[in-house]
Amino acid sequence: MESEANRPSLASFATRAWERATGWVDHFVPKAVLDQGPQVAARARAIVAFAPMATLVTVVPYLGQWIEGQPGPATPASTWPVALAFALAPAVLRRSHSVNFAAGWLLLAAVVGTVIPTTLQHGLHSILTVWLLLIPTVASFVLGARWTAAFTMLSALILTAFWALAELPGGWPEDLLGSAIAPESIAFRWLNLLLALFTISVMAFIWERSSAQSKAEREQLEAEMRRSQKLESVGMLAGGVAHDFNNILAAIAGHAHLLRGELGEGEQARHLDAILDSAERGALLAEQMLTYAGKKQPEDIPVDLRVLCLELSKLLRPGLHPNTKIVTELTAKTPRVFGDPVQLQQLVMNLLTNASEALEGEAGRVWVRSGMVAASEVGPGLLNPAWTEDELTFVEVQDEGCGMDEATIDRIFDPFFTTKDDGHGLGLAAVIGTVRSHGGELLIESSPGKGTRIRVLLNPLDETLASVRDFNAQLSAATQPAPEASSDPLVLLVDDEAIILDLAGEILEAGGFATLRAHDGEEAWALYQARAAEIRLILTDQTMPGMDGVELIERVRERDAAVPAALSTGYADAVSPERAEALAIHTVLRKPWTPSDLLNLARELAGPDRAAAPSDESAAGPRARA
Template identity: 35%
Template sequence: MIAVTVKMDTRDLLTAALDSLTIQVATVDPEDGRILFLNEAAARSLSGSREELIGTSIYEHFPDRVSAGRERLRQTLARRTVQHFESLHVLPDGRERHFESSYTPTMNEDGEIVAVQIISHDVTELRRAEHANRRDSEIWGVVSDDLSLTGQRLRAILENAPIIISVSDLDLTIRYINRVPEGIEVGHVIGQTPLPLLTAESQQTLVEAFERVRVLKAVTECRLQGTSDRSWVARFAPLIHDGEVTQVLGCSLDVTEQMQLQAQLASKRRLESLGTMARGIAHDFNNLLTVILGSSGLARFRGRATDGVSSLLDEIDAAAREAADLCEQMLVYAGRDQASTKPGNLNQVIDEFSSLTRAAVTANIRVTYRLQPDLPATTCNRAQLGQVVLNLINNAADAIGEATGEIVVSTDVFEVGERLTEFVPDPPAPGRYARLCVNDSGRGLEPEDRHRIFDPFYSTKERGHGLGLSVVLGILSTHGAAISVDSAPGAGTTMTVLLPLHETADLPGDPVSGTSFWRGGKGTVLLVDDEDLVRSAISAVLREGGYDVVEASSGDEALALLAAGEPPVGLVLLDVTMPGRDGWSTLRELRETHPTLPVLLSSGLPQSPPPGDPFAGVLAKPYSPTTLLQLVAERLKPSERAR
């Protein structure tokens, strides 16, 4: 047993230690539930003082849970081992709190149960964190050893508590500690200060905390970061003798997992904010590009353009399409683009991008490929998956720098049997995956960098823009895939990607663009869009194609025109993103009265055709006049085309 050098007897010291805890500790008589001992936290929960509560029955303080309390004691006495329970308490103000408790029988030398120790703590916040992130969190282990008013039994509680409890001199020298962090021996701590175990910043924080306790004689709390990548929340209370602070009682809880969970939630929120911003920009930008392409097409058709003018119009069209590609990439970066996917082979994608890889890697770096033959297909966007491979190899090359090194790219099939919590953005579900590993012999990552490398605009390189790996994460998110990082300073880095194997039928190809649809149309098109510029440009294209056009600036206006029946409408060109009633709501409403009316849903954001509606299709903005006129001609009712 470790000696404790304090200027008070052991019973008082350990009672003070229990009183400094936030968990509730009580000792009760096994026969009638009479309270024999309780700490300050338990007394506060029962709204009384220790002196008032000792000797009273535990049942009289919980009249609505007498049966449950007796049953818990009965189970503990019958099984003669520690029993764990969880309960939901409704506070007087209506708030609900979750408590986890352990009931531990204390036996004398003859094996008779003479007392039952009840230890409870509030786990409400842990339960909320588990629910918010859909993750299983380990909860504090409940103290389960003997408890009694004797010093020996009180010491047993401290040594089995799920928190680190210490007694230190004012110069931070540790005189007693109930447990030490994993990998550290007690003999290396007793008689020493904990400063070598902490980062430089946390060393200063700890020194300042001890100064506050000594001067203010009050409880203080701080957060400490260890050199072993562990984090603690520490609470310090003064031990006072004859009016002077003689030593400091410390209680430290390892909060590493909680901090990692908070960091993951914060990273998700940042990506969600970036995605929301990207969607807004892409929507407005694609509307403008639709106007540009429409106006360019009209100018080309109406103007009888010379070769020089035609060349300029071609450049306008090409620039608009490149801008549209940039919008798509921006949505991919933000993880908001539902990428066009089809079955593909990961090995083939790696081979297709090998030429770009060779151009990106300098001569001092060797790239080795270890690809599993006959790798099953995955459902992917080949271009985007190639970008993932290229970005990961570029990142590995940057980590090696100018030194001689090697990058190993490998693939195989990997079976996930249990939750792999190190993967982001979400742990993969159990099943078979195509695994891509990119390993480099570079400098490795510091722990603080490893947790942030997927954050947008974060970079460990002096001139890096911090988008490479955030792009990777965004693309993988749209593919239902996940990635993990294994790295340590001086030990290189391995990026592991898990891609779901292909399980669905091949996707249909893109429609073939027509080239001869100008002035060949007949019928009436109802054009619904809240943007004046878009309506003006598209209505001009439709009229040039031979169609009559009725315009509406909102979903409600469109429904009113359809209800009036004049003029008869053969097709609706319907914008999806509008204030008030959007395109989807408008479509559902008009299907009540026009179940077979052709509808083209138009949007500057990725959309899927409505399921179960063969008369509705999707036209992605921006689109060329020829593409618009082709789709209108294909979908317009034959009766309307004959008008």
């Protein structure tokens, strides 16, 4: 019983000792090699770990001769070049990024370093022939089992050649390679046999440890991929539910706003206010779900994460538990990023709040850090983005709280999952949604009792590109043509939800606009073709059967590049900023909108003089969140 209890600790001790002894190996294995898969990574590590052992095995016989004080077959000319070739194998791998090239280099040194000295020692008469038996093993070790047969045949041919030379009528040619046989002492023979056995044993151990490490990395990568796929699937579901929920809320809130404008104060008005308040809270919930799904498009302006973290640390400190000590480690040269400052602020707030709560009221520290990190040093995360920069901007929050086990880590970013009695489970869901919508990566390290560290990685801002974009935005605003005046502006409304279509038409007509209503893209295109000269604004839903909103606007732009167009949708990322700019889509009106949102948009895009100002009652009620 005692020995079995000790086995895990002994195995753990051996593993830790091996990791300390070979910690330098990964320095010579480039990321490009690791990305080729666990099998290639295992061979690369084996080559790097085998190189110093091969160098040592080559040098030891020469040192043995020197200590013994007798001349022998190991000479400086046959020893040091081969030892140097073995020693350079890790550098060859790091330089070439090719496991096959580095393995070929290693095998060439092994063949040359074995055949030449053995030939000088008259072939089969020498103990050095034992190394010819190891060459196929080395080939299998660094190139794979399929190469064992090829190098076995090579060794067999060399041994056969030695036999043939020994069987010549005059015996072995004395002047072959210009050298005579050198004496091999008993110690020299014994040392070579021991080194051959040692080499086989160490090679097997190195391969086992390299394979185990690569297997662990593969399992970790597969777990991260499964987690990423789960988050993506749940995100798609959350985004779809939020989109449909926004359509329902838009109808409820819109009609409630119209009724509220017709009523004064009283019991009925109070009930309508309660409906509007509930609709607004529902809209906030839908917005959080869209953020989780990564469907909330960032505002995309330059954001200084260092300043943002510094200000938030000061702002949140009074509201956190008194025992929480915030430690800021913000690098002065943290690059700015393109993003939504509100979303990024909420991200850091959620991480700080969760880190403080993880301390469970005990005295402890929460670190907030920002800076730069090389993209090549980033391991597998949850989202696996394609990086466009070599250097990345990071912000991370670390605590020394209770930590989490693997089962909890797998679920903490799921919507509505919480470990708190009063939690709603959307804080960290919004965090990963924000990271996803910004094209970033999220890394998490945690274990029970050892705290948690969450790092967010984002592509840094190209300052030159930012200046160009700012200039283009100013130029676009300055050259925007003024709308033509009209006494009866006509708005083309498109939505596959009849209740929203009728509501929007009623609001705009009450505000002094004329409307054309279409239930899908094809119907809208037919109406536009018939009355293109009269239409002053196109307001279309994005997600519809058949032709969607962007496709409709694309067709319109083929005939008219000036008519204002806007999207009304529950998805804020219905169209990318680049696509919207190319199609001159002026804005995205988020559902659920209010009558005042819709009327203000129509006045802005169709011109302030084109319709009479609506009554206060028609525009009453709170504006929808942007």
